[in-house]
Amino acid sequence: MIFQIILLIMLAYVVGFIYFGLYRNILARIQGRYGPTIYQSFYDSIKLFSKKNTVNYGWMFYLGPIIMATGAVLTLILVPVFSDSDFLRSATSQGNLFVLLYLMVLGPLGNALAVGTGGNPFGVMGVVRGLTRLIGLELPFYIAVVGLIIAANSSDIVHIIDMQKTGGLNIINHPLLFIAAMISMVGFFGESPFDIPGAPQEVYSGPRTEFSGKFLALLMSQGSLFAFAKLVLIIDLFLGGADSLWMLVLKTLAIFVTIIFIGVVYGRYKVEQAVDFLMKIPTLIALLGLARVIWFG
Amino acid sequence: MESGFHGSDLDSSLKCKLEESGMANTHAIMEKAVNWFRSRSIFVVAYGTGCGAIEMPPTFTSRYDAERMGVVGVATPRQADLIILSGYLAYKTLRRVIRTYEQMQRPKYVITLGSCPINGGMYWDSYNTIKKLDDYIPVDVYVTGCMPRPESVIEGFVLLQERIKNGEKAGWQKYDENLKFYKDNQKRVLGGHIDPSYETDWYNLENGGVA
Amino acid sequence: MNSIFLLLNILPILFLYQFGGDLHVSFSLTKDFTLSLIQTPLGTFFAYLSLISFLLVTVSQKSKKLSCNYYALQLLLSFAMLIIVLAGDFITFFIGWEIMTWSSYFIISKSNNIDIKSLQKYILFSLASAFSLIAAIVISYSFANSFDFATISASFKSMPFDIQLTLIILFSLSFFTKAGVIGLHYWVVDTYSKAPDLFSSILSAVMSKMGIYGLFLIYGNIVGYQELKIMFGTILNGTDFGYTLAWIGVATSIIATFKAITQDEVKRLLAYSSIAQLGYIIAVIGFGTTYGVAGALYHTLIHTIIKLLLFINVAAIIAQTGKNRFSELGGLIYRTPVSFVMLLIGIIGLAGMPPLGGFASKFMMYNAAINTKFALILIGMLFSGAASFLYCYKLVYGIYLGHPTSKGLETQKEVPLSYLIPQIILALLLVLTGAFPGAFVKVINPILTQFSLKALPYDGVGIMDSAVGNFNGLFIMSAFVAFFVLILLLISRIKSKAKNNINRFDISYCGEVPSKDTSLHYGFGFGTELHRIKFVNAILKRSTATFYDALALQTKRSSELLSRMYYGNIHNTMIIILLFFSALFFIGVNS
């Protein structure tokens, strides 16, 4: 199991960084630029790891990014990567969807402690924005997830994947839930119009203001792990998981690119606008999907 | 060359071990690799001190796209490797510039745009601009012109990248070595109008915190 | 003084342990009233919960110089709660209930910052709760001819439906008031925030649980979950009754959560958080399924632990600094690091994050909602949980992180050991319940049997098992610790000079150096931006205070109006008497 976990983390690390490079490229192309190389994120991360000094405001500041990375790794090992084989399924049987939902917040909350310790008001502003946004962001996502759980009558992700093998993909069965979850995902990936917490123009890059050097590098690395975990989670829930590596790449890439395409065409909401919006349209869509699950199967 | 070790992310004990086991060569290769990565990824905090600020947006956006060389803008000096000072510096600005520079993490570099930071330029006899920026913070690359076109700025980036790649001794090392010189100069022009914490060397608090 | 009462607090625990579940005492008060104490699994659970809480709080009271009266009243309170949970009939229950009411009233009145209005609020709501209880008791007596739980339970089925409904409503109202369901929570916040700091922990952790105990008693024992199902019919996979109750609970939890975020006083935030957490319990208590009852019980346990921990922690900080507002605190992390870690563990539990026990209880409740297909309830609970991260963060940020906002905080010392010991014990409990969520199954199963529900499956001490998914608490805990240590080791190996630079002014502040006057402690005020969100503002701008203040005003006015009759003019009195006589005579002769 340990070997699988290490392999999984490495895979996620590589795939995550490459996706992020891809993202920067796609963004550049849309903006009419050439863009960096696809490996640019590696360069950034290695450079940051090899910075000669790093600001540290004390032990809680030190531990914050580590808690965040731990949360990301835990999330990663609890998501089943391949639907058929037990390969890379590592620790999936030890948790369930609710554990994942909460683990996804544990990391950011841990990091928020570090930000608070840092004492930079801009960082805390970012955290508060993030937590406020979370109120709106979680709502459609929770409804979607609850809809799936009730449809499958199980909070076990493996079970949800197995259900889709016989009963058809959830994206077809529950399209409304998928749409709602995708809107939330745009926010979870920090894309516009929900990229409120880290807005460099408004709050001085928010929670990351005081992080430099290896801490920033760690945050970036866990970000790529976490992004991969989230993508896999989405394809597990809605696209029936993946049975081979190329299927995995294809599906995750499809989701990722969709999210990017949504992200690049929008401006940024204010936090209250974002929550207002998320509480209206996506929530309504999700509720309709939920009603369908409850009353029509 | 001594400066080669400055870019190391390995501590001296490890370095000794490597040398003992005849792996100094490996270490040098790693050093080179790290320097290459550093040159490929430069986070910029662009400080629009003077008129050159107008040249920076085209440099970073679609037309000239500095990002293709790994040069990206960031908001805070904590994350930045490079500070671009775009033009003349009033004393008042200098104070902020020094503060920002000191908050950047090593290795860190400075690029200036235009002639004013070199010798005062058209403000050579002004009562409240500095004449030679290099007296106050170490400048790595001067991009001349009044104002320099984005092409020149990009050339400046390329030059800087070359120097980083080659592991040449950079401005921040000079600053650390000759801290007293720089601090005296800064004190001379800013006089009593400096922040109370200005003299504190934030990164050497164990040395009494005084420069 | 403290050690004497500490011993006195241990005695009932030993006493209860000695009886080991077979306690059965009765005492004849009059020919009609027999007081009886019977030990049931449910009662035993709550008894241990309250007794141990009292013990821990007494430990932390060591450093406070409290009078003998205070301890005596507190002992009386603990005794009253013991009576409540061990009562075998309603008279005993009611006597315990009322002794609890007034003994806690006198303890609260000993606080330094209590005012008459808050005291009045507390006692009037408590009495309203008690009177609604006694009304229900005598009504059930009129049908059962007995106050005994068993007899009333047996005759409940034969009562007419409207009486059954009235009884359930009256009982529920009474216990809802104690638990602080929204609308009836008017007293909770003021009382919790103005009571003696350490006593607030009792109020929140134990006394509100008596309301929960009452609800269990009524729904589980007296009425019976099966009977509720027959009475009210079903919706989805659950009962109508459970669904209604669940909405009450969820509404309570959502509204209280948002109210909590906007508070500036530390204990007011905790009070609202307490209301919100009890909202969860009330949401699932009526389901009448194994998971509903188990979830409610588990969350009762976890909430008791967490609220004791948080209130003791906050009390220590208030005692140490003399400040009780977020806007006056801040930056204590390096001054009181142990307290900080304790609070951190507390809020991770409160937010229901996985490695700690808070998650296990929430998971159980979510399971209950999935079982009954109450999707909206589940979403409501998840939503309120997501919003609760905000106040959790505010709690830890406002006190410990950020910058000190008033003088003296920078030279603060760690709080006394007597405060820390109970906190450490509670934090350990929280960790243990997180790592071994299955251990609690063995405690719950007898209670489930008592309610004639199916027992929970038991798959090992580390695993919480359910029909709709399971999780291994032990694995998650150990994986968390393992990865944490691993990443910590890796990161610390990277020799990038990481200096502990904790100067509060050395922050990236746009090239400026903030001065002492610069306001850098931003987070204490958060919650204000919530007013700009329409939905949240709709919740925040409404308050039950409007209603109750209007009620008080109208009562006062009617009282003024009525007292005008008594202005002492003897002629008018005579005339009224004569007129009254004539009117009666006229009516009497003609009828």
Add this chain to the structure above:
Amino acid sequence: MSLGYYFLLPVIFSFLTPYFKKLGSFTLRGSSILLSFILFVQSIAYTTMKLPQISQFSIKPPLGIAFVLDGYSLLFLLIFTFSAVIVSFYMLWYFKVNPKRDEARFYVFFNMLIAGSIGMILSCDIFNLYIFFEIVGICSYTLSAYNKDKLGLESGIKYLIIGSIASIFIVFAIMLIYLQIGTVNLGLIAQRFHEIDPKISVLIVLMLFIGFGTKAELFPMNFWAPDIYQGSISSVNGLFSSVVAKAYLFVFFHLFYLFGLSSKYMLFVMVIGAITFLVSEFTALNQTNVKRLFAYSTLGQLGILFMALSTNSSETVSGALFHLTSHSISKLLIFLALGILIHHLKSTKISIFGDFKSRFLTIIFAIGFLSILGIPPFSGFVGKILILKGFALSHNYSAIAFILLVSIVEAVYFFRLTAMMLDKKGTKRVVHVGFINYILLCVLAALIVIFGLFPSLLIHYTDLAANALINPTDYLKFALGVGL
């Protein structure tokens, strides 16, 4: 000892008071205490005897005058004599701290008041009853004017006027009864009451209702009562609340059940009681004078008693009598403690509760308040729950709801006072209770607690009383002289 001594001894004592006064105040006070003590002990002695007891004077009833003691009157006898003992002890302290007051005047009327009240409950013919009624009335007038100041005299005069009006109604009623039946013996009246022409009987009942209702402070006739309480001294307040009002209430219900009135009347009395309760409690909320406040509280409690006593069910009536006993003790406690407070703080404003500092008095007041509110483990709780239980057994849920809702209003002002006492802010004056009062208040508080914890001690007597009240066959036998 013949029952007649209950009346005779105090009267003789009253007449001898001027001589006692010459012997010195010690003799006066001591003999008064002794007297009340003898009466109390004698009353306790009656609890062991077979009831009813009768004492006839010269001629056998129904023609002659007689005193009859049944279970119902025994309970009241105990309450009255006990109150007399407590008050006469309390007066020791009162005259010690107010040396210039006229002791003899007080003792004369005090003992006459006790004598009259006992006479009212023992007398078995309606004309004697009227005489005792007047005696009690006259003593009350003078006692309420004992403070010879503006308020005292005002209250005395008011009481006099109201008392006269009540007397007129009662005299007319007695006259009508005598005209219709030709007797004043209660037994005979009870036997033949249904023979009276219904229209006349309505008139008689109404007049009795107005007469006794006025004195027993029922709602539309009680506008005078708070003024009386305000004008008189605390110990007299205590007497009014726990003896005089209870004596009128006794007669009211005694006649009520003897005459066997129909359920219409009962409902009417219950409604009037409820209105009294409601109006008094609401009015009390707005009071700034402590004495008026407790006066309204007394009115309110009388309202509950009227509600509960008119139910004709032995459970409820027994509960009501328990509540009545407990209320007498609690009100005596409160008024006596209040007297101490007023003496030290020289004010009757409600704010005095926030101005004193005495842990003992705080506890005493708290016990009194909690007991009146019916909170366990104090005696008021047992009374209240018995009343509620009685109502529940007759499925009268609206009465239960009413009592409980209004009790919350009652709680508002009682706990406002408690909160003021417990409030730590402001300057507080230390109040010394005094040794005698300490003992007295402890005894009263102990009784409240004991009756709360062991109600069966008292319930035995209230059950007896309730049965005697509702089924007065034994009483009738004796009143008619059949059993002799």
